[in-house]
Amino acid sequence: MRLVLARCTVDYEGRLSAHLPEAVRLIMVKADGCVAIHADGGAYKPLNWMNAPNRLVIDEAAGLWVVTNAKGETLTITVHEILAEVNHELGVDPGLRKDGVEAHLQELLAANPTVIADGLRLVRREYPTDIGPVDLLCRDANGATVAIEIKRRGEIDGVEQLARYLEFLNRDPLLRPVRGIFVAQEIKPQARVLAGTRSIGWVEVDYDELRGIVSEELRLF
Amino acid sequence: MRLVLARCTVDYEGRLSAHLPEAVRLIMVKADGCVAIHADGGAYKPLNWMNAPNRLVIDEAAGLWVVTNAKGETLTITVHEILAEVNHELGVDPGLRKDGVEAHLQELLAANPTVIADGLRLVRREYPTDIGPVDLLCRDANGATVAIEIKRRGEIDGVEQLARYLEFLNRDPLLRPVRGIFVAQEIKPQARVLAGTRSIGWVEVDYDELRGIVSEELRLF
DNA sequence: GACTAGATGTCGGGG
DNA sequence: CCCCGACGTCTAGTC
Missing domain, CATH: 2.70.180.20 (Protein Yojf; Chain: A;)
Structure with missing residues (x-):
């Protein structure tokens, strides 16, 4: 350098x-x-x-x-x-370890979809559509399809993103009708309002609590 | 520093x-x-x-x-x-001058709306709506209202932005019906797909060519 | 302070 | 290599 x-x-x-x-x-x-x-x-x-x-x-x-x-x-x-x-020559950096981003949140929720809603079962992570992948595709207790969008911070564009996915998923006769749930550590008031007008549900999850649940479950096995 | x-x-x-x-x-x-x-x-x-x-x-x-x-x-x-x-003390920096970003593209297109579509006439730049200003509001050859959203690179969220504006503009009886055209130097495939499903037109413009047209016109006067 | 939209965004993953 | 979405996005402007 x-x-x-x-x-x-x-x-x-x-x-x-x-x-x-x-x-x-x-x-x-x-x-x-x-x-x-x-x-x-x-x-x-x-x-x-x-x-x-x-x-x-x-x-x-x-x-x-x-x-x-x-x-x-x-x-x-x-x-x-x-x-x-x-x-000065610095040499190659051993690199950075990160923890706590959306990918990890998605992993935890994929392993524990019932944290989002009772009876929810995972169909697939990163379920592909023509306009991009949905974070989680699930079935609820009645067998109905549920699309989940996960964000660290829940803002308006996350709701828009999920709405877009729902629009495309609902064209598939094998999935229809598909409802959506917006999941984040914290959801802004405006995002909640928009989700409401789009008939999209929303759930706030606690990251630390979620990690606790997962280690708890691991302990039981 | x-x-x-x-x-x-x-x-x-x-x-x-x-x-x-x-x-x-x-x-x-x-x-x-x-x-x-x-x-x-x-x-x-x-x-x-x-x-x-x-x-x-x-x-x-x-x-x-x-x-x-x-x-x-x-x-x-x-x-x-x-x-x-x-x-070392560096002192306050005199700052940066930039040229060629979205604002400039908007200026050029405002001066030459026919580059976007034949017969297009500018009504107003930054036309205000309840949820923010539309880049350009125009009338086409038939007198119908056209809302233009301009981006340097055309991606999905730009289409969403224009769709939101159209939703609000179409509530105004003096403007209705308003159609939208998404304009960018380059429009991504997914943005084109979404624009299609929203009945929004899209046009790619060449920045350098556009500058050429403008200087050409100036030369004529 | 909240909210919005741009950025020479940068970065990493998947096809 | 392009395409796409996340990011400790950051940043500037508006309200």
């Missing part, structure tokens, strides 16, 4: 055009070749960047750094003055 | 849990207080981060950096060894 603190101007031409007037910024070049220009604020997002794969050509004498990629995008950095510089 | 290259382990507890085993990484602390942990690859996104506003407490002796925020999230960095360090 090469870190250069420099007074510079920057131009990007590609998906859009962008220009940065002269100022002191951090230029970060990673081992995979990606380049990022950071200001001293504005969260972790750089002002400008160019992802790998790309080609970086540096004319040290002219202070001209030009990054190009196969898509025809160009990032041009004009370095007026270098204030500090660090260059 | 403080840059520290260090062998470290990192833990994040908040919206999810994440753990980074010991490795050499870059720790970036910006003037606004935000903290980011970068590996030597993986585009510009850090492995872990904590946005401002937050509180950073450093126990130099123990090599323990703890960042907390009001939402109850915690980023804990255990620094085992510091390999390099730079500290």
Whole structure:
């Protein structure tokens, strides 16, 4: 990783055009070749960047750094003055372990659909439709089809998504009629209202509690 | 901006849990207080981060950096060894000028609605409805109302957005019946399918060509 | 503060 | 490789 603190101007031409007037910024070049220009604020997002794969050509004498990629995008950095510089090999990162995202929530609910509603049985996870996969397809105690959409945070677009799936699922005579249940750790008031007008049910589930139920069940076997 | 290259382990507890085993990484602390942990690859996104506003407490002796925020999230960095360090004031950045995003596409199309469909005349840009503004409201050659939604890339949620607007516009007896056209530089297959089922038309436009048409017209006057 | 919609979104998974 | 949906999305604008 090469870190250069420099007074510079920057131009990007590609998906859009962008220009940065002269100022002191951090230029970060990673081992995979990606380049990022950071200001001293504005969260972790750089002002400008160019992802790998790309080609970086540096004319040290002219202070001209030009990054190009196969898509025809160009990032041009004009370095007026270098204030500090660090260059160091970091090696490959052992990587990140995550826990608590939607995929895990879906796993837990797939294993315990009765948490959503009594008598619910799983037919399939990621049940495919023409406009994308439904998180869970189930049958209820009466054998009727139930489509489940799972979100970490339940907002309006999640309800829309489920409504779309229902529209398509209800065209299938083998499944029809299909009702929907929107499941999330927390469901926003507007999402509840919209679900109501779409005749879609909603259930809030507690992630930690759910993990508890699962370990409880494992303990019994 | 403080840059520290260090062998470290990192833990994040908040919206999810994440753990980074010991490795050499870059720790970036910006003037606004935000903290980011970068590996030597993986585009510009850090492995872990904590946005401002937050509180950073450093126990130099123990090599323990703890960042907390009001939402109850915690980023804990255990620094085992510091390999390099730079500290520098960058000052406030003069900011970024952009060109070529959706707003500009809307301008161009507002000036040339016939690119979307023959005989189309603009009534108003950002025509207000109860649930937000429609990009363009037009009349076609027969005087019928047409609502236009413009995206750079046409995906499913853009179709949904237009469908919502149409639902509201069609309640207005002065406008009714209103049909919709979804316009983008590129429209994804699934978005086309959904538009079809919603009786919404769609048109792909070429941004560069459109700029050409506009400059051509300017030249004629 | 809540809600909406854009983003050079980025990233990962499946076909 | 495209297509699609999640993301600790982030961010800016409006109400």
